Amino acid sequence: MTDFGEIGMTPSLNLSSENNQTNGHCEQIDMPGRIFFILVYSLVFLMGLVLNGFTLRFYFCSAQQQTSNSVTIYLKNLAAADYLITLSLPLRISHFSSRSVTMFRVYCNFGVLAFYLNMYASILFMSYIAANRYLKIVHPLGNHILLTVQAAHIISAVTWVLLLAITTTYITLSFILTNTSLPSLPNTLICDVLHSKKLSPFYNFIVIFTAAAFIIVFVSLIFFYHGTSRRLSAAQQRQQAASGSKKLAKSRRNMLVLVSVFCVCFVPYHLVLLLYNFLWLQCSWGQALSYLKELTIMVSILNVCLDPLIYFIFCKSYRAQLRRSAHRAG
Numbered sequence: 001m002t003d004f005g006e007i008g009m010t011p012s013l014n015l016s017s018e019n020n021q022t023n024g025h026c027e028q029i030d031m032p033g034r035i036f037f038i039l040v041y042s043l044v045f046l047m048g049l050v051l052n053g054f055t056l057r058f059y060f061c062s063a064q065q066q067t068s069n070s071v072t073i074y075l076k077n078l079a080a081a082d083y084l085i086t087l088s089l090p091l092r093i094s095h096f097s098s099r100s101v102t103m104f105r106v107y108c109n110f111g112v113l114a115f116y117l118n119m120y121a122s123i124l125f126m127s128y129i130a131a132n133r134y135l136k137i138v139h140p141l142g143n144h145i146l147l148t149v150q151a152a153h154i155i156s157a158v159t160w161v162l163l164l165a166i167t168t169t170y171i172t173l174s175f176i177l178t179n180t181s182l183p184s185l186p187n188t189l190i191c192d193v194l195h196s197k198k199l200s201p202f203y204n205f206i207v208i209f210t211a212a213a214f215i216i217v218f219v220s221l222i223f224f225y226h227g228t229s230r231r232l233s234a235a236q237q238r239q240q241a242a243s244g245s246k247k248l249a250k251s252r253r254n255m256l257v258l259v260s261v262f263c264v265c266f267v268p269y270h271l272v273l274l275l276y277n278f279l280w281l282q283c284s285w286g287q288a289l290s291y292l293k294e295l296t297i298m299v300s301i302l303n304v305c306l307d308p309l310i311y312f313i314f315c316k317s318y319r320a321q322l323r324r325s326a327h328r329a330g
Contacts, residue, residue: 056079
């Protein structure tokens with residue numbers, strides 16, 4: 001469900017060139033809208049750079065590495081994905097501010113792909129954190145293989161290799177099938193003018209893969225939160241020790257924060273993308289959907305500023321370090 005119309009493949013490739021130009025005009029975001037997105041993305045870039053820079057410095061220092069566990073591994077990778085999203089924002093900002101053909105090519109061939117690669121990496125690592133905490137609650141006394149540090153390293157490595165393989169393949173095919181005759185910047189923010197419809201089979205594969213990944217993660221997060229809540233209810237009915245009930249209540253609260261951040265950041269974009277794919281042919285909806293789509297992308301990027309809340313509630317040493325830093329700054 002990735003917006004590969006932005007990457008370079010839209011259904012408009014099957015229409016006449018006149019219809020393409022009309023659709024591109026309908027999808028145009030005017031100058032006040034561009035300025036608004038430039039300002040917001042610039043602010044998110046600065047905040048994300050500071051917050052995720054601090055997080056990476058914390059997670060990759062030697063003292064923290066010695067105390068790594070499986071959930072810490074996933075938190076490190078989530079922080080890395082967020083930081084890479086942050087670093088991709090200048091290309092998105094330049095896309096709204098620059099009228100350069102070269103910048104347009106760089107954005108379409110690298111900037112968009114880098115953004116979506118790391119966005120889906122963030123989605124997957126959030127699901128791994130939730131699954132890890134759920135297994136810890138369901139099997140509190142067991143030593144499940146998926147809770148080991150080795151398993152976390154393997155799962156993280158496989159995730160990055162898979163996402164990088166898909167992205168690299170798309171970039172390679174895009175270069176091979178790129179339209180080199182682009183004398184001036186088109187009157188649209190989408191990149192379909194650069195690429196050939198021969199990319200359609202691979203595009204369809206990516207759409208299916210990302211749609212399946214999002215749906216599976218979303219359903220899994222709901223299941224994990226529901227399972228944690230049931231576990232807490234069962235413990236309260238059995239009148240277990242207050243400390244045990246408090247620990248389960250804290251786990252449910254942490255899971256709720258994780259699910260809430262996921263829903264706020266990623267669900268609106270995927271819902272709007274469904275509308276976009278169904279209504280894009282109607283020019284009366286074109287510009288409104290373009291604004292709505294970009295607003296939901298902006299909300300998804302806010303993930304880089306909200307994820308530090310996940311680090312804060314899931315990692316006690318992170319909270320301590322943050323408090324020490326705030327105390328020194330004060």
